[in-house]
Amino acid sequence: GIHYQSPARTYYRDGYYTVLPLIKIRQNWVREQIRTLASGIDSDSDCPSGVQEDGGSWWPKHADSPLYFILLIGDYLQITQDESILYELVKGVTIQCWMIKVIKRMISQIDEIGLLPREEWNRKDWVDNIYRCGYVSYIQILLYRALIFMENLQPEEQYGRIALKLKDSFNRILWSENKGHYVNYQNENYREDNLSLDTVLALKYCMVPDDRKERFINNIENILETRSNKN
Numbered sequence: 001g002i003h004y005q006s007p008a009r010t011y012y013r014d015g016y017y018t019v020l021p022l023i024k025i026r027q028n029w030v031r032e033q034i035r036t037l038a039s040g041i042d043s044d045s046d047c048p049s050g051v052q053e054d055g056g057s058w059w060p061k062h063a064d065s066p067l068y069f070i071l072l073i074g075d076y077l078q079i080t081q082d083e084s085i086l087y088e089l090v091k092g093v094t095i096q097c098w099m100i101k102v103i104k105r106m107i108s109q110i111d112e113i114g115l116l117p118r119e120e121w122n123r124k125d126w127v128d129n130i131y132r133c134g135y136v137s138y139i140q141i142l143l144y145r146a147l148i149f150m151e152n153l154q155p156e157e158q159y160g161r162i163a164l165k166l167k168d169s170f171n172r173i174l175w176s177e178n179k180g181h182y183v184n185y186q187n188e189n190y191r192e193d194n195l196s197l198d199t200v201l202a203l204k205y206c207m208v209p210d211d212r213k214e215r216f217i218n219n220i221e222n223i224l225e226t227r228s229n230k231n
Helices: 012-022 027-039 065-080 083-087 095-108 137-153 159-173 197-204 210-224
Strands: 009-011 050-052 118-122 132-136
Touching (some): 009 027, 027 050, 027 065, 065 083, 065 095, 137 197
Antiparallel strands (some): 009 050
């Protein structure tokens, strides 16, 4: 759309899915993308929706952008085994240090239940036309995957322990047994229990218990696939 044409920019979220197929064939492009995204991290270790061509921030403080930054580097490392990217300097700080800063900030916001709440209604994630508040399932899923990547990078920090507690709370609190899928989001006053496309990532990242997988997949097919829409 015309609103995406100017200023020229690249996104943490869209950039992640765009470069995944390029990791094996254009490693230099992916490395530059990682460097560009690292340049957009602010002094609070938060990330905007995207980074402009001139290096400026585009729509600051997005909930999923910091997590996609870690996921991109994690996938790059898994596929290439090229750990040199971790020691690249961006704004005088190594990529690995940026990853640590980002995940530490996210962990500091996790509550006693083990989940990451969104404290106020906003639309600063991929569903940028819907306001969500409280425990957003999509964010818990991304955070879990980011923690697993960081566990591989720094096992001494016990990110895996935090990830397991998050996974347990996610399945205990955000699964709807009545609906047979994870809810969109939940807070103290409201539970949006529709099946949102973004919760499909729970399957990809191995967060769904075996006894729920078939039912969850069947509901995805029956509710979300166009061929099942009879209206």
